[in-house]
Amino acid sequence: MSPKTVEFYFDFGSPASYLAWTQLPGLCAQAGAELAYRPMLLGGVFQATGNHSPATIPAKGHYTFVDFDRFARRYGVPLQRNPHFPINTLTLMRGAAGLQMREPARFLPYCDAVFRAIWVEAKNLNEPAAVAGVLQAAGFDPAALLALTQDAEVKERLKAATQEAIDRGVFGAPTFFVGAQMFWGQDRLDFVKEALQTS
Amino acid sequence: MSPKTVEFYFDFGSPASYLAWTQLPGLCAQAGAELAYRPMLLGGVFQATGNHSPATIPAKGHYTFVDFDRFARRYGVPLQRNPHFPINTLTLMRGAAGLQMREPARFLPYCDAVFRAIWVEAKNLNEPAAVAGVLQAAGFDPAALLALTQDAEVKERLKAATQEAIDRGVFGAPTFFVGAQMFWGQDRLDFVKEALQTS
Numbered sequence: 492m493s494p495k496t497v498e499f500y501f502d503f504g505s506p507a508s509y510l511a512w513t514q515l516p517g518l519c520a521q522a523g524a525e526l527a528y529r530p531m532l533l534g535g536v537f538q539a540t541g542n543h544s545p546a547t548i549p550a551k552g553h554y555t556f557v558d559f560d561r562f563a564r565r566y567g568v569p570l571q572r573n574p575h576f577p578i579n580t581l582t583l584m585r586g587a588a589g590l591q592m593r594e595p596a597r598f599l600p601y602c603d604a605v606f607r608a609i610w611v612e613a614k615n616l617n618e619p620a621a622v623a624g625v626l627q628a629a630g631f632d633p634a635a636l637l638a639l640t641q642d643a644e645v646k647e648r649l650k651a652a653t654q655e656a657i658d659r660g661v662f663g664a665p666t667f668f669v670g671a672q673m674f675w676g677q678d679r680l681d682f683v684k685e686a687l688q689t690s
Numbered sequence: 691m692s693p694k695t696v697e698f699y700f701d702f703g704s705p706a707s708y709l710a711w712t713q714l715p716g717l718c719a720q721a722g723a724e725l726a727y728r729p730m731l732l733g734g735v736f737q738a739t740g741n742h743s744p745a746t747i748p749a750k751g752h753y754t755f756v757d758f759d760r761f762a763r764r765y766g767v768p769l770q771r772n773p774h775f776p777i778n779t780l781t782l783m784r785g786a787a788g789l790q791m792r793e794p795a796r797f798l799p800y801c802d803a804v805f806r807a808i809w810v811e812a813k814n815l816n817e818p819a820a821v822a823g824v825l826q827a828a829g830f831d832p833a834a835l836l837a838l839t840q841d842a843e844v845k846e847r848l849k850a851a852t853q854e855a856i857d858r859g860v861f862g863a864p865t866f867f868v869g870a871q872m873f874w875g876q877d878r879l880d881f882v883k884e885a886l887q888t889s
Contacts, residue, residue: 550860660753661749662747
């Protein structure tokens with residue numbers, strides 16, 4: 492790994508991961524840093540750590556979206572509250588892990604399509620038909636991608652990445668590492684930037 | 691209330707409230723805004739909303755203090771992890787509510803003494819003797835202050851302030867209001883500043 496790398500642990504189901512996703516490429520380019528994408532299963536992280544979505548506390552869940560809207564305006568990026576939240580992202584995250592392993596050139600277009608479908612177009616990706624539609628529109632073969640998500644090595648890869656995250660202290664998404672320094676939340680990107688400047 | 695006011699809901703037991711406490715007077719002075727202190731009982735807020743301290747999730751509790759340390763360095767203020775955390779702040783918060791009612795001129799020196807004792811000197815303010823020592827050193831009569839915290843009107847005042855916070859959507863501390871806009875967390879002071887500029 493390059494001495495200047497941001498590791499980005501994310502899950503499509505997390506609106507804060509989406510916001511970070513929109514900002515990290517520019518931030519890393521400006522800092523001359525590499526961006527290492529680390530798809531993980533947030534549900535697995537929650538289960539292992541005892542943490543849970545802020546949405547489980549009604550007052551907090553409501554506020555969280557007010558807060559994300561403020562950041563979206565600050566960043567100048569689109570964001571829609573998804574009425575189908577929370578979305579079960581197991582298959583979607585397996586797709587990300589599988590493409591990263593087997594077709595790395597298609598990893599970013601896939602992530603972009605999925606993030607946008609959930610957090611810009613507010614689609615219900617709990618429905619396989621909606622997922623297939625999004626994939627097709629983005630130039631993927633839904634059947635081939637579904638097969639990839641059923642591949643034992645791909646399943647294992649996502650499981651291992653999630654466990655690695657937990658072992659490193661991750662309890663939520665997004666989480667960034669600059670070397671051994673961990674930063675949680677899209678609202679800590681300024682600290683990530685500082686860490687790159689001093690690393 | 692002046693058109694430019696920051697309402698600051700806080701509890702002494704919250705390290706993030708302490709950090710906000712160190713920054714708000716400067717922020718408000720610069721913005722020409724009034725700072726309205728709103729002592730509340732965070733334990734009551736947690737009970738009513740179902741929210742809880744990040745410390746209840748070990749990985750999150752650990753990280754939270756790493757994060758607070760980073761902000762303390764950024765702000766240039768002292769912060770110590772208090773080994774006696776969490777501290778039962780019921781009596782301490784009643785003291786704040788009572789002084790605000792009965793001896794407003796002594797409210798800020800009291801808050802300063804209590805915040806510093808917990809988050810700079812890492813004292814165990816679960817122990818009445820330690821509280822008495824801190825109060826005495828700050829020029830208060832511990833017995834008189836204890837009597838104030840047993841005053842029915844003072845108890846009621848803290849209870850009402852806490853309920854008002856809950857009714858306004860508060861689920862954690864610190865929480866700020868600029869008019870109807872709510873901001874949660876000492877890490878949102880930059881948004882508070884922006885809200886003052888545009889209000």
